Amino acid sequence: MTSNIVPISRSKTNSLRLLRFTQELIQKPSVTPNDGGCIPWLIEQLEPMGFQCQLFKLNGITNLIAQIGEGSKSLAFLGHTDVVPEGDSEQWLFPPFSAQFHNNHIYGRGAADMKSGIACMLDATKQYLESGFDFSEGKFYWLITSDEEGEAEYGTRAIIEYLKQESIQLDACLVGEPTAQKQTGDTIKIGRRGAISGSLKLLGKVGHVAYPHHIKNPVHQMGNVIQSLTSIEWDEGSIDFPGTSLQITHIDSGDFTDNVSPKFCEIHFNIRYSHHWCEKTLNDIIENILESQAVSYQLTWERPCAPYMTHHLNYEQSLLPVLEKSVFKSTGHYPKLSTSGGTSDGRFAATLGCEVYELGVCNSTIHQYNECVSVNDLVSLRDIYSSILEQYFN
Missing domain, CATH: 3.30.70.360 (Alpha-Beta Plaits)
Structure with missing residues (x-):
């Protein structure tokens, strides 16, 4: 199923699994509102780790709520499996859903926006548990939809409404959208216009x-x-x-x-x-x-x-310093805080009154022909996410 994966020349561990996850997701054609089998595949990965997974469909949209842990504090990872149409396939260097590896990049629709973010958090979660950590100190949610690039009526909006109905409160939400300008970690979105x-x-x-x-x-x-x-x-x-x-x-x-x-x-x-x-x-x-x-x-x-903005009445008690320290640990640089760009599903999570941040790979090729993500960016984001889990839940 996944071919042409090659080792990378960095002293990072377990990168082959990360590349395989990224490629397998890209190879599933999931143009909005079609999930392309991404969420059932995610459930196959999450349930063996102990996640309780709930898949529900609404007006042709596939949504996932997965939860692990029993502690008092809560963190959610928010993302989407759907992608924009590939356009004229002849304009691509490689077939848009082939997830071809070339010049230390993986090419394909959704490579940056945002199947790479999902793959990185999946591998980071596996690494976290394999390292002997657990979620006894808090609850960790995955909130994934196939309706972000479209009208966004029956995706994350519906997921958040369900959480409200069930009186499920989140302390913080991390959105895996591509936020970086040049390399992973250089920008964290703290709000959107x-x-x-x-x-x-x-x-x-x-x-x-x-x-x-x-x-x-x-x-x-x-x-x-x-x-x-x-x-x-x-x-x-x-x-x-x-x-x-x-x-x-x-x-x-x-x-x-x-x-x-x-x-x-x-x-x-x-x-x-x-x-x-x-x-x-x-x-x-x-x-x-x-x-x-x-x-x-x-x-x-x-x-x-609607616009949203995460305000920090108590910076030290917020998730932001955890994000900043994790970025610095992986890249050696502190991130820029920004509210630029278009809208995102973070606006729906913000209605819960929780902190909302967006942190992902470089966005320079999103929605374009030859959309791609560099392997270095993938590994950096996986390591950032791993560090976030370790700091937040321990």
């Missing part, structure tokens, strides 16, 4: 363009609206969050005849926003602009993702 997409349609009056006094051209009106939207003075951000921004992503006026004014003009836009804003305040500022333009419009919102 919010995101929301909007659709705006202006209605016009159809007519011959030779008689402009008889028509109402919605494209011309939309031009004024776009200028107003892109001229909004948003916040510039802070140490914790990048500034808010609005980007127009699509313009459409339907089928056209070059001498007829269109019936409508529609734009789609996306707003990435800081904690200074919420859905209501964003809606208010857009509607105020539209009212000032005196246009007939239809405004709808979709895919709202």
Whole structure:
């Protein structure tokens, strides 16, 4: 099943198993919402270690809640098995689900986002138990879904709602998303900006363009609206969050005849926003602009993702110093703390009121052709995760 695994030239132990885990996961085609058999495979690995595993499907989405340990404190590892479509396979150096090893990298869709993170935590957990440690000091959860890259309605959101219903509280959550800029461990995400997409349609009056006094051209009106939207003075951000921004992503006026004014003009836009804003305040500022333009419009919102931020009232008692020490132990460098990038399922875990951090491999090739992960990054992340488990549960 897994071939072309070669030893790596580092003084790290048990790397062959880590590479095998990574390859086996990549070789399972799991384009959203299909899990591709990843979660049943994970259960086969976790149950022999003592995890109690619960697989449940919801609207075609496969979810996993696995738990081990009986202590008072609790840590969850959060991740997803689904990947974005591979696109044109001819643009890949190797078949996108072959998990080919080449030049000290493993290539394949999901190699970085985020099957490598799952493989690293799996190998780290095995190493932890093989070293004679246990989970008597706390509970360790695995929360895995096949619905992160899509609408995210029936994945982690549903898992977190289940935990709430069962009164299961988490102290901290570690998300295995690819967060590094150049090498594993150089960046830890301590929060994320919010995101929301909007659709705006202006209605016009159809007519011959030779008689402009008889028509109402919605494209011309939309031009004024776009200028107003892109001229909004948003916040510039802070140490914790990048500034808010609005980007127009699509313009459409339907089928056209070059001498007829269109019936409508529609734009789609996306707003990435800081904690200074919420859905209501964003809606208010857009509607105020539209009212000032005196246009007939239809405004709808979709895919709202609330911002989240982990605050440290007591730094020494938080998980963050454990993460920082683990990164330094493996890489010799302390990580940068960031809230940049897109959204993640960490926003759902944050509704539990727990600490949420994201720590993974390099994200420079995610969602691209020839997505890949370096073996050095894999080994570093596995060692970081191993150190986190040892410090947190002992």
